[in-house]
Amino acid sequence: MHFDLExxxxxARAGTLTTAHSTIQxxxxxxxxxxxxxxxxxxxxxxxxxxxxIILGNTYHLYLRPGDEVVHTMGGLHGFTQxxxxxxxxxxxxxxxxxxxxxxxxxxxxxxxxHIDGSTHYFTPEKxxxxxxxxGSDIMMILDDxxxxxxxxxxxxxSIERTTQWAKRSILYHRANQAQGKAQEQNIFAIIQGGTDxxxxxxxxxxxxxxxxxxxxxxxLSVGEPNQAMYDTVELTxxxxxTHKPRYLMGVGTPEDLVxxxxxxxxxFDCVMPTRNARNGTLFTSFGKLNIKAARFQTDELPIxxxxxxxxxxxxxxxxxxxxxRARELTFFRLASLHNLHYYLGLMKxxxxxxxxxxxxxxxxxxxxxxx
Amino acid sequence: MHFDLExxxxxARAGTLTTAHSTIQxxxxxxxxxxxxxxxxxxxxxxxxxxxxIILGNTYHLYLRPGDEVVHTMGGLHGFTQxxxxxxxxxxxxxxxxxxxxxxxxxxxxxxxxHIDGSTHYFTPEKxxxxxxxxGSDIMMILDDxxxxxxxxxxxxxSIERTTQWAKRSILYHRANQAQGKAQEQNIFAIIQGGTDxxxxxxxxxxxxxxxxxxxxxxxLSVGEPNQAMYDTVELTxxxxxTHKPRYLMGVGTPEDLVxxxxxxxxxFDCVMPTRNARNGTLFTSFGKLNIKAARFQTDELPIxxxxxxxxxxxxxxxxxxxxxRARELTFFRLASLHNLHYYLGLMKxxxxxxxxxxxxxxxxxxxxxxx
Numbered sequence: 111m112h113f114d115l116e117x118x119x120x121x122a123r124a125g126t127l128t129t130a131h132s133t134i135q136x137x138x139x140x141x142x143x144x145x146x147x148x149x150x151x152x153x154x155x156x157x158x159x160x161x162x163x164i165i166l167g168n169t170y171h172l173y174l175r176p177g178d179e180v181v182h183t184m185g186g187l188h189g190f191t192q193x194x195x196x197x198x199x200x201x202x203x204x205x206x207x208x209x210x211x212x213x214x215x216x217x218x219x220x221x222x223x224x225h226i227d228g229s230t231h232y233f234t235p236e237k238x239x240x241x242x243x244x245x246g247s248d249i250m251m252i253l254d255d256x257x258x259x260x261x262x263x264x265x266x267x268x269s270i271e272r273t274t275q276w277a278k279r280s281i282l283y284h285r286a287n288q289a290q291g292k293a294q295e296q297n298i299f300a301i302i303q304g305g306t307d308x309x310x311x312x313x314x315x316x317x318x319x320x321x322x323x324x325x326x327x328x329x330x331l332s333v334g335e336p337n338q339a340m341y342d343t344v345e346l347t348x349x350x351x352x353t354h355k356p357r358y359l360m361g362v363g364t365p366e367d368l369v370x371x372x373x374x375x376x377x378x379f380d381c382v383m384p385t386r387n388a389r390n391g392t393l394f395t396s397f398g399k400l401n402i403k404a405a406r407f408q409t410d411e412l413p414i415x416x417x418x419x420x421x422x423x424x425x426x427x428x429x430x431x432x433x434x435x436r437a438r439e440l441t442f443f444r445l446a447s448l449h450n451l452h453y454y455l456g457l458m459k460x461x462x463x464x465x466x467x468x469x470x471x472x473x474x475x476x477x478x479x480x481x482x
Numbered sequence: 483m484h485f486d487l488e489x490x491x492x493x494a495r496a497g498t499l500t501t502a503h504s505t506i507q508x509x510x511x512x513x514x515x516x517x518x519x520x521x522x523x524x525x526x527x528x529x530x531x532x533x534x535x536i537i538l539g540n541t542y543h544l545y546l547r548p549g550d551e552v553v554h555t556m557g558g559l560h561g562f563t564q565x566x567x568x569x570x571x572x573x574x575x576x577x578x579x580x581x582x583x584x585x586x587x588x589x590x591x592x593x594x595x596x597h598i599d600g601s602t603h604y605f606t607p608e609k610x611x612x613x614x615x616x617x618g619s620d621i622m623m624i625l626d627d628x629x630x631x632x633x634x635x636x637x638x639x640x641s642i643e644r645t646t647q648w649a650k651r652s653i654l655y656h657r658a659n660q661a662q663g664k665a666q667e668q669n670i671f672a673i674i675q676g677g678t679d680x681x682x683x684x685x686x687x688x689x690x691x692x693x694x695x696x697x698x699x700x701x702x703l704s705v706g707e708p709n710q711a712m713y714d715t716v717e718l719t720x721x722x723x724x725t726h727k728p729r730y731l732m733g734v735g736t737p738e739d740l741v742x743x744x745x746x747x748x749x750x751f752d753c754v755m756p757t758r759n760a761r762n763g764t765l766f767t768s769f770g771k772l773n774i775k776a777a778r779f780q781t782d783e784l785p786i787x788x789x790x791x792x793x794x795x796x797x798x799x800x801x802x803x804x805x806x807x808r809a810r811e812l813t814f815f816r817l818a819s820l821h822n823l824h825y826y827l828g829l830m831k832x833x834x835x836x837x838x839x840x841x842x843x844x845x846x847x848x849x850x851x852x853x854x
Contacts, residue, residue: 145805145806145809145811146802146805146806147806147809147811147813149811149812149813150811150812150813150816151813152797152798152813152816152817153797154793154797155813171809175805175808175809176780176801176804176805176808180780180781180801180805183781184781184783184799184801184802190799190801190802190805191802192797192798192802408548408552409552409555409556411556421526425524425525425526425564426524426564427556427562429548429552429556429562430518430556430562430563430564432548433517433518433547433548433552433562434517434518434519436547436548437517437519437543437547439517439519439521439522440521440522440812440815440816441519441521441522441523441524441527441816443812444522444524444812444813444816445524
């Protein structure tokens with residue numbers, strides 16, 4: 111993997127990330143393909159219609175169903191899903207923590223019960239890399255120790271310490287695998303934790319960034335804290351991260367969140383928001399959100415966003431989409447997801463272009479002016 | 483509308499039906515677009531991926547939601563859905579009869595309650611043509627008087643008589659509209675009733691076929707009777723129908739039903755089976771049905787049908803599709819529907835080709851040999 115930083119404008123960065131499967135221009139938004147499919151879309155939609163260069167797969171989900179061994183047998187995520195560009199897979203820790211009724215961390219890993227059949231499983235730093243090895247993702251995330259907030263200072267301190275210990279085990283294990291000729295095309299990112307506490311973030315970032323990871327993520331945000339707390343935390347963390355490695359803000363966010371965090375030096379994002387909102391009838395536009403359920407759209411001949419050139423806006427009226435939504439027709443979910451993801455991917459392209467020409471501040475003002 | 487009969491082979495027929503919106507080669511299968519969308523697919527799927535030349539819309543559903551006036555305002559079904567080829571719409575009578583808790587026929591029409599909100603509505607022969615006028619379909623079906631079987635001979639006799647009376651009113655009304663410059667591009671088909679009783683079928687066919695309809699349908703079959711009874715009824719009815727007008731067997735059927743009824747001289751079919759079965763994980767192939775739920779497909783690298791060149795079979799393995807089905811991923815429903823409709827449309831093409839070269843019997847034997 112190579113990361114070339116092409117331009118900076120203030121703290122905002124434009125770069126190019128090259129994996130064994132695709133060339134990714136940053137800042138980039140990664141659509142979430144939970145179980146090996148971006149919800150309601152197929153690989154052809156992701157490449158030929160949306161031209162997404164990288165998507166995210168959820169290790170927890172794929173491990174439980176169909177099982178990482180099945181995915182491995184079928185040629186890894188690339189062979190299995192036929193999406194031939196890049197995959198980033200998370201560690202599975204977040205879902206083990208949030209979807210399982212019972213999850214418990216100890217010094218070696220996380221015990222959890224499957225949300226599908228209640229069976230018990232144990233994720234260790236090494237185990238989640240083995241799983242991601244089977245999945246064959248281009249970027250693997252390491253296991254981190256998450257804590258439910260609010261938590262005591264002691265518990266947060268323990269989380270930071272464990273996250274660092276697990277990071278050491280992860281990189282040792284990964285480099286040893288590579289020395290044996292395995293996981294050659296796979297890259298490994300660490301995850302900075304510490305909630306919104308500046309001191310914990312500083313400790314976590316400093317400890318992790320000393321290690322030779324291929325990139326670094328900021329985790330544990332967008333979990334209910336005020337937006338400004340997220341922005342402030344990112345702002346204090348990015349300067350602690352290496353300049354010449356990609357920076358990934360996990361699970362973020364709204365269009366405003368993307369703009370604010372690109373401004374603060376983040377290169378990569380993922381979020382279920384564009385696809386989840388699509389399924390709820392909430393559509394993103396250059397002038398803000400639009401709820402297709404509103405009665406006024408029933409005879410509205412305009413596309414979702416007259417300024418949008420996506421697959422859906424080139425073809426269908428708000429009237430037709432409003433009808434499909436009311437009738438719960440499955441094709442609505444695809445058409446709305448195509449629109450929302452096109453909006454997210456387009457927003458990233460606009461920011462990149464502005465950074466490359468040194469006009470990010472102008473872009474930033476215009477972005478908010480259009481939604482006023 | 484023009485219908486050119488190009489070739490016959492035994493009773494099987496190949497023709498070309500030309501409407502204001504498309505040229506349709508027969509025999510033809512019409513995918514069902516219930517509420518103005520073939521379930522899980524959009525207009526682009528129907529044209530650019532499946533190349534379907536005609537689809538069916540359900541008058542009952544569209545009348546209730548979004549309402550035929552809304553569809554009219556948005557440019558009729560062609561403008562509203564952006565499917566720019568031909569639409570056939572049914573009369574709404576069948577759904578008023580089957581979906582409504584309360585439906586009641588009198589000499590002038592059918593009273594029913596909406597399955598959506600319980601509101602009361604009244605369909606007359608003229609009213610359903612007005613609705614279909616608003617929908618702007620290329621082929622309109624007239625209202626017929628359906629009876630729940632088993633029924634007394636007296637009730638069936640009344641149904642036949644009413645169907646003929648309503649047919650007279652329908653054609654008078656339609657031709658009067660056309661004389662006033664309305665519905666110029668719309669065509670009108672009558673529906674032969676009579677259950678599986680040869681005498682009732684003969685009476686109904688004779689009475690209706692004396693009138694100047696643009697085409698004729700055989701209704702009231704595929705409602706639970708034995709297959710052979712359907713085939714026998716079609717076999718005695720088609721010789722009573724005009725040679726130079728299209729013959730449409732409503733709501734039929736399985737691949738075997740299509741083959742058997744093309745053999746008996748039917749030109750047009752519609753059925754929810756390919757899309758409904760797709761949603762249940764049942765896939766059609768040249769060697770019979772395949773249930774993607776079966777455990778053996780979980781690591782099967784083959785496409786659904788190695789002999790199939792559809793969008794789905796060119797890309798995805800049974801393994802991946804089996805996973806998507808188990809995970810209830812929405813994209814499965816689209817991929818499976820694309821496959822099943824491709825199979826149905828392809829089967830019709832194969833039959834047409836065989837008829838054109840006088841080799842329908844050979845096709846027929848091979849069709850069954852492959853499934854043996």
